Amino acid sequence: MERFNHILKGNGSLEAPLARQRYFLTTADTADLNYSIPPWHGWGMGRPTKLYKCQDLLKKAEEKYGKEGFLDKLLQKEQREKKRQLNYEKKEKEQQARESKKQKLVSACPEWGRQQLTDSASVGALAQKCSMEQLQQVLVLAAEKSPPVIAALNAVKEEGLLTKKNFKELHPKLAKYFASDINADEALKRSAEKHAQAEACKARQTELNSGIGGEWELSVTSTHPKVKGLKGELKIDDVSMLDDYHDYIDFGDGIYFGGLDGFKGKSCVEDKYMQFVTKWKFCGRRVTGLLRVTVGEDGNGKQFVEGSFKAGAQERNWPVTLQFTGNRKGELDDDEDDDDSEGDEDDHEGLCAFLTDLEEAG
Structure with missing residues (x-):
């Protein structure tokens, strides 16, 4: 209870939200309490914050809960905060242990295994380098992280074991990624072009923002x-x-x-x-x-x-x-430029007419 001595002493003042939280009071409880306005509050700063004296708050809390009841609520709050702190520290240690273990395992993974999969070409390259056991691990992990993957695997499991010809008839959109014909090459080319275009747009935006x-x-x-x-x-x-x-x-x-x-x-x-x-x-x-x-x-x-x-x-x-x-x-905006150019043309035409009249008069 030592950490709550400042609450029991009732020294100083508190802003309304913190006052209600610290002394377990409601807005209705503080409605009849005297308050002051912070000296730094001024024009244009919105609704002023109410400051309540801690002595008045302590007296109100003891009237509401009784002296022993108020002490009991403080004790319960202390226990909750200790439990919350212990749970937080426990989770932090567990998270650090998981991250440390993950870093050690990933560091042992080959370089090609740490590359991100961006298109069907990178998927195919990974499939060629992985063993059957590693591919099974990838599928299991994908199914664990995304439950719909399980349903998808069950739906195509039997069809995927069919001959290549039958698989292409049932799933032409998927089959093009496993074929070595022109359609597969075109699909990979479009994917690469789309990726390159996105990278170019990002690079141009970075250049503009930098300037x-x-x-x-x-x-x-x-x-x-x-x-x-x-x-x-x-x-x-x-x-x-x-x-x-x-x-x-x-x-x-x-x-x-x-x-x-x-x-x-x-x-x-x-x-x-x-x-x-x-x-x-x-x-x-x-x-x-x-x-x-x-x-x-x-x-x-x-x-x-x-x-x-x-x-x-x-x-x-x-x-x-x-x-x-x-x-x-x-x-200037384009519209303003156009207006100025039209004005210049009018001035030029007026000057030409004036010179012509002067010449004829001479």
Whole structure:
């Protein structure tokens, strides 16, 4: 019970959710208790958090459960937490033991056995190198991890033992992967082309995302009336070395702003949408947000960005997340370019007419 001495002493104050949890109270129990508002709470920060004195909470808990009853509830909670901790530690040790054993076994596996199966060609290569016993192990493991595999194996077991000719008649789509004719070669070729195309698209996306450095003019596409048409700016010097002072996203209203602190989790330039953690100070407190952005290009090779931004704080009744698109700073949209070119043509025609009239007058 030593770990619960701070609860029994009743010193300090607690926020409402933690107060109810620690003293086994409900919202109705705390309805008649006095509370205060945190001194750091200010304008634009939403509904204030209620702070209750621990002495009042302790008194209320003992009134509800009795002094002995409250101590008994604390003791039960302590036992539950100890049991939960022991179970967690036990599972952690078992998991570590399994991982260690797996690593030792996998390290003894030949190199060709550790290759991922991507298409029918890799399956065929594996089948040629495996022994009959190893192939049986693969089938059994597949059936254990995916119960439908068992039903599938039972369904084709007898048919699979038929002659090759009969098998091709019953299962033409499957048979092409085991045949050495033109159809099988074409299927493998299409599979390889599809895989290569996907890899090329991923490589191009990585190249585009890596080149996001620079300044971008943003436009909000969200339809909410509070932010519709809002303009903003995204500035990134070097995506591999972010600085939340120099690299930021800002929509100019003092609310939707964030300095880029770094990639979130395992996100990187290889992802379709890069995710960045943003940080800034709003009303005297540190706020954490999330920026999701990708770089794309249109049919003419012109680059653009699109994504979403959650600043971490906003005015009441304003949207939490902004959707946006943007172009590099200084670049005009195609429509604007067309309008400018038409204006240039009109000016040119007017100048020509003026010179003609002047010549005739002379």
